[in-house]
Amino acid sequence: MPDTPVLAPPQPLCASDDLAEKGRAVLFDVLHFGQPARAFALRFEGRVVGYLNRCVHVPTEMDWQPGEFLDAERAFIVCSMHGATYEPSSGRCVGGPCGRGRLSPVEVVESNGRVCWYPSRDIRPVEGLPAAGDAGGPHEHS
Numbered sequence: 001m002p003d004t005p006v007l008a009p010p011q012p013l014c015a016s017d018d019l020a021e022k023g024r025a026v027l028f029d030v031l032h033f034g035q036p037a038r039a040f041a042l043r044f045e046g047r048v049v050g051y052l053n054r055c056v057h058v059p060t061e062m063d064w065q066p067g068e069f070l071d072a073e074r075a076f077i078v079c080s081m082h083g084a085t086y087e088p089s090s091g092r093c094v095g096g097p098c099g100r101g102r103l104s105p106v107e108v109v110e111s112n113g114r115v116c117w118y119p120s121r122d123i124r125p126v127e128g129l130p131a132a133g134d135a136g137g138p139h140e141h142s
Contacts, residue, residue, distance in 0.1 A: 010116035011125050013108065019043040019115065022074040024067040027053065028117070030106070031124045039106045039123070041115060042069065044088040048115055050108035051091050052123070055079040056101030077103070 014026045025042035030052070038053040038061060053061045057079065063069050064080035071078045076094065077086040084098035091103030107118040119125055 008119040008125050010109065010118055013041055013115045013117050016048075016110055016113045016115055019048055021046070022070060025063070025069055026115075027063075027067055029126045031126055032104070033122055034124075036126065037123075039117070040067065040069065041106070041108050041117065042088070047089065048108050048110045049088060049091075050106035050117055051077075051103040052106060054104065055081065055084050056093060056098040056103065057082055057084045057096070 013028060018026060019042060021043050023043065025040040027038055027040050030037050030039045032052060032054075039050060040053050040063070041048055041050040043049075053063065055062050058081060060079075060081050062077065062079040062081070062084075064078075069077045070088070071085070077088050077091075078084070079096070079098075083096045084093060085095035086092065086098065086103055087094050091105055093099060093101045104123070106123055107120065109116055109118065
């Protein structure tokens with residue numbers, strides 16, 4: 001019988017009210033293929049979406065200020081490094097140097113006034129850290 005990894009339970013992220021429509025994202029730490037990474041969740045067109053904070057073009061964090069991912073019109077996620085542009089509801093590249101790529105999704109669910117994220121085979125929680133990062137905390141572009 002093959003070894004099937006047991007996925008971690010849903011990870012509490014934030015209160016639903018913490019995510020304003022097309023506003024600042026909530027940042028949180030994860031392990032991506034066992035390596036430390038940042039992820040984010042934001043509300044777009046009434047739905048919470050989550051992605052790794054990593055551009056398809058160059059694997060660097062994309063926000064131009066902590067938790068700020070959307071362009072001036074609040075219509076697209078834009079990488080602050082080279083302007084790769086992504087459709088928020090799907091993560092699909094729609095312009096710039098990201099080609100036909102897509103952001104790596106993180107499953108998020110909103111229920112009973114709370115937002116949680118679900119670990120996957122490739123994206124896991126960081127043990128020993130709080131469930132959600134502080135959007136105003138340390139932030140560096142790689």
